[in-house]
Amino acid sequence: MEIKALTAGLSVSPQVTIADMRAIKDAGYRAIICNRPDGEGADQPSFEEIAKAAKKAGIAANYLPIVSGKVTDDDATAFDAALTELPGPVLAYCRTGTRSATLWSLAQAGQRSTADILAATKAAGYDMGGVVRRIVNGGKTPTDTGDASFEVVIIGAGAGGIAAAASLKARKPGLEIAIIDPADVHYYQPGWTMVGGGIFEPEQTSRTMGSLIPKGVHWIKAAVAAFEPGDNAVILDGCRVVKYDRLIVCPGLKLDWHKVDGLVETLGQNGVTSNYRYDLAPYTWELVKGMNAGRAIFTQPPMPIKCAGAPQKAMYLSGDAWHRRGVLNDIDIQFNNAGGVLFGVRDYVPALMEYVQKYDASLNFFHNLVAVDGSAKKAWFDVAKPNTAVERVEMAFDMMHVCPPQTAPDFIRVSPLADAAGWIDVDQATLRHKTYDNIWSLGDVMNAPNAKTAAAARIQAPIVAENIIADMKGGSPIAQYNGYGSCPLTVERGKIVLAEFGYGGTLLPSFPKFLIDGTKPTRAAWFLKEKMLPPVYWKGMLKGREWMAKPEKIAAE
Numbered sequence: 001m002e003i004k005a006l007t008a009g010l011s012v013s014p015q016v017t018i019a020d021m022r023a024i025k026d027a028g029y030r031a032i033i034c035n036r037p038d039g040e041g042a043d044q045p046s047f048e049e050i051a052k053a054a055k056k057a058g059i060a061a062n063y064l065p066i067v068s069g070k071v072t073d074d075d076a077t078a079f080d081a082a083l084t085e086l087p088g089p090v091l092a093y094c095r096t097g098t099r100s101a102t103l104w105s106l107a108q109a110g111q112r113s114t115a116d117i118l119a120a121t122k123a124a125g126y127d128m129g130g131v132v133r134r135i136v137n138g139g140k141t142p143t144d145t146g147d148a149s150f151e152v153v154i155i156g157a158g159a160g161g162i163a164a165a166a167s168l169k170a171r172k173p174g175l176e177i178a179i180i181d182p183a184d185v186h187y188y189q190p191g192w193t194m195v196g197g198g199i200f201e202p203e204q205t206s207r208t209m210g211s212l213i214p215k216g217v218h219w220i221k222a223a224v225a226a227f228e229p230g231d232n233a234v235i236l237d238g239c240r241v242v243k244y245d246r247l248i249v250c251p252g253l254k255l256d257w258h259k260v261d262g263l264v265e266t267l268g269q270n271g272v273t274s275n276y277r278y279d280l281a282p283y284t285w286e287l288v289k290g291m292n293a294g295r296a297i298f299t300q301p302p303m304p305i306k307c308a309g310a311p312q313k314a315m316y317l318s319g320d321a322w323h324r325r326g327v328l329n330d331i332d333i334q335f336n337n338a339g340g341v342l343f344g345v346r347d348y349v350p351a352l353m354e355y356v357q358k359y360d361a362s363l364n365f366f367h368n369l370v371a372v373d374g375s376a377k378k379a380w381f382d383v384a385k386p387n388t389a390v391e392r393v394e395m396a397f398d399m400m401h402v403c404p405p406q407t408a409p410d411f412i413r414v415s416p417l418a419d420a421a422g423w424i425d426v427d428q429a430t431l432r433h434k435t436y437d438n439i440w441s442l443g444d445v446m447n448a449p450n451a452k453t454a455a456a457a458r459i460q461a462p463i464v465a466e467n468i469i470a471d472m473k474g475g476s477p478i479a480q481y482n483g484y485g486s487c488p489l490t491v492e493r494g495k496i497v498l499a500e501f502g503y504g505g506t507l508l509p510s511f512p513k514f515l516i517d518g519t520k521p522t523r524a525a526w527f528l529k530e531k532m533l534p535p536v537y538w539k540g541m542l543k544g545r546e547w548m549a550k551p552e553k554i555a556a557e
Contacts, residue, residue: 003027004097004124009088012100012124016093018045018053024091025057031086033079035094035103037065060086066099071131073140076106083107101126109139114225115410122414129416132226137239148220150178152468153234153244155224156251157181157209159189159454159541160443163461164248166214166544171469178218178242180234181251186212187278188537190454193310193490196275196284196401197317199530206278212542224251227415229436246468247436249417249424250443251409253306253452259405266374271399275314276306287399288318293330294398297379299369300337301405306444306452308344309487309499311337311403312352318401319359320492333361334395336381338368344451345505347519348489348497355491355521367393369402408445423447428503429554430477431464438471440464449503451485458541459484466551479551484508488529496525 001020005011015036016024024032032054038046051061062082066075083090083104092100105117105128114135121128128135133142152168154161157179165177191205213219220242226235234242255276257264266272273284296318300311315335322328335356342356342363343349356363364381370392371380379400383391407413413422417433424441425434428448433439442460444452459481466479483503488496498518502508509518516524540547 002097003091004126006101006104006120006124009090010083010104011089011091012097012104012126013091013093014096015041015044016050016091018049021050021053021057021059024054025059029059029089029091031060031062031088031090033062033064033082033086033090033092033100035064035066035079035092035099037067040068040095062086064103066094066103068095068099071099071102071106073106073134076103076109076139079103080107097124098126102128102131105131105135106139109135109137113410115414118226118414119410127416129228129230132228133235133239133241136225136235136237142239147233147241147243148178149243150218151176151245152178152248153242153246154179154248154250155181155234156249156443156445157183157186157213157219158250158252158443158457159537160250160252160457160461161248162186162212162214162542163457163544164250164442164464165217166542167462167465167546168468169214169216170544170546171465172472173216176218177214177216178220179213180220180222180224180236180242181209182221182223184209188454188534190307190488190537191534192275192278192281193313193317194530195281196273196288196314197490197493198285198289198321199493202278202282204534207538214544224411226411227417229416229439232438245438246471247439248464248468249412249439249441249445250457251412251445253444254407254409256405256407260369260402261371262374263369263372263402263404266372267402270374271377271397272372272374272402273399274402274404275310276402276404284314284318284401288321291322291331291399292325292327295332295334295396296399296401297334297336297395297397298401298403299367299379300335300339300403302338302368304452305403305406307454307487308451309489311335311401312342313490314401315361316355316359316489316491317493319355319361323359324493328359333359334364334397335361336364336367336369336395338366338384340365340386343489343499345499345501345507347505347507348499351497351520352489352491372400372402412445417441419447421447428483429480430467431460431481432467432477440468448481448483450481450483451487451501453485453487454537455486455500456484458537461541462546463551478554480554482506482508482552486510488525488533490526490529491521494523494526495521496529497521498525498528 054061194200298315367381419425424446467477
């Protein structure tokens with residue numbers, strides 16, 4: 001007997017036997033629901049036999065038989081009613097447990113999010129792909145069959161999505177493309193570090209979404225609920241269906257603020273801030289300007305995260321501001337990193353360490369933020385050093401800059417497109433999905449082992465566009481991604497260490513060493529970050545102008 005919990009109050013299992021009743025009772029279950037019709041299998045005990053054994057064990061029993069593959073809307077309603085009436089916790093069973101899991105999924109559709117339902121059933125080993133449209137439709141069978149259809153559908157209108165649409169349009173202007181994204185505003189997120197450092201104004205980092213969608217591209221302003229890759233379909237909230245010939249998935253990632261106890265309640269007040277949010281980056285600069293003494297903690301969660309250098313960029317720019325005001329000696333800077341190194345590519349570490357020493361910052365590796373009490377100005381970190389038991393430590397602070405834990409979006413993690421860790425499963429060279437050959441991905445959501453940065457998406461978008469056009473012509477992928485990513489590390493106001501690297505930490509500089517030596521802090525790199533990269537983003541990348549981003553061709557064998 002293999003019991004799988006869906007919630008604290010309901011578990012499902014394959015067929016149970018009379019001999020299982022004592023174990024079911026001992027496991028704490030107070031009721032069972034049989035979802036398997038009598039006589040379905042030769043070795044199957046009848047419900048009457050099961051009910052008799054259940055009664056003897058002190059367990060309530062309910063019979064709601066479902067023919068395999070024929071779960072009706074009324075069946076789901078009846079299942080929900082039974083769960084309400086029966087004493088819990090409840091164990092529901094059928095031949096494999098799938099019908100019971102399906103009934104629960106449809107019954108919960110109006111009460112839980114689609115992602116939560118799919119996550120629970122997936123964790124229990126049950127695939128609800130066959131009823132996902134009904135789940136999205138509140139558990140009811142959809143009646144609308146009017147599907148929209150496009151040659152290319154793009155999920156996400158962030159940096160990667162708009163750049164990919166623009167690059168495709170540049171190659172094939174008549175292509176029918178739709179971008180699906182519910183957001184009204186598009187953000188230039190690399191600029192938020194500069195906002196937090198008092199260099200940019202917040203308004204410089206945002207545009208209305210409608211002003212950026214490429215001409216001739218359809219914008220579907222909606223959220224995605226689920227995927228049906230076998231039917232080339234995307235299911236939107238409200239159960240609308242969008243069909244595609246080819247799909248590009250690039251919704252970015254999810255900032256999981258709730259993963260740190262107490263964080264959401266104190267963000268933007270009590271000295272707790274983050275440059276990872278548009279509305280909080282100005283508060284970072286406000287705190288830095290107002291701080292003359294005390295402790296400032298800068299945190300970095302476990303990888304992967306977007307722009308892995310951003311947590312320490314905030315530390316450097318803050319330290320530089322305090323240094324310039326002459327108050328640095330009275331400020332205790334602590335950099336608490338859940339990882340074990342300052343930066344993943346060792347060539348850049350010596351230059352960064354010079355600034356760590358200049359600002360007298362303490363590097364606390366293997367320190368992962370798990371809780372914060374803003375009003376008490378205290379934070380707790382789990383310290384997980386190798387071969388050592390995890391220790392929880394408390395630290396007081398006057399200011400704390402938090403980089404939140406990050407995951408793939410919920411609707412991605414529970415989808416058939418995701419790998420075991422929840423990221424879109426692609427070939428790291430062609431960015432094509434490993435299972436579905438008419439699906440591609442780019443940006444922060446896919447699982448290639450590259451740095452998650454806007455600079456990476458700038459290179460990836462033309463590669464995806466090139467390979468999709470080649471596929472439309474009946475050919476194989478012709479462009480490959482080398483893992484390029486860039487992290488302009490703002491070590492002080494006016495100087496940047498321009499880290500540029502690819503797969504395996506290979507250095508991939510864009511400029512000759514005499515112009516910009518990326519392993520050293522330079523003013524030229526600062527000029528690039530402050531003056532050049534914003535227009536490259538707004539007027540180049542998002543317009544299909546592939547400045548310094550021409551796709552690398554796959555070498556002929």
